[in-house]
Amino acid sequence: MLLEIDTRSETPIYQQLCDQIIVGIARQELAVGETLPTVRQLADELGVNTMTISKAYNLLKEAGYLVTDRRKGSIVTRPDPFPEVALLDWQKRLALLLAEAHVHQLSKEQAEAAIADIWQTFEKTNEQQTD
Incomplete structure (x- = not known):
């Protein structure tokens, strides 16, 4: 899945990342069990601050779209139904x-x-x- 950042958008970059990853999961461009790039790798690739990527990953983790494994990194998962x-x-x-x-x-x-x-x-x- 190719992530695209619009630096001129009023939507914060971390939110753009979250939105694109959620859509990628829904379209199965990101498969459940797939490991995402590390925070550093994605920050370098997109040319953004590591804290921006970290914030996006943390929000996705809190919402149930990602799980973190110390050895494997951030892994795509399907969240539970809405509470x-x-x-x-x-x-x-x-x-x-x-x-x-x-x-x-x-x-x-x-x-x-x-x-x-x-x-x-x-x-x-x-x-x-x-x-």
Whole structure:
């Protein structure tokens, strides 16, 4: 999986990394059990501070997307289903995205089509992995 950083984005680099890794896991570009580059390796590769990579890895670890093994490093894992508190947080973030779509006059049908298209990218990669 190729990680791309947009230094001009308002989104912090650590958040860009977290987001891309989560999408990579959903699309199975990062397989469960796969070892990620070390903090130093990824920082050198992307040209960012090691603390930025460390922060992203720690947030992903706290959210259940990574586990750390002292000998192997950071390993991709699939998190448990949302606990109720996390599900409520996710619903709030989804509500904000849908509110933005509504304010910008996106129809319900357009929003549903966009969701279906994106969801299909996750299913396609899962199907390809099983073929």
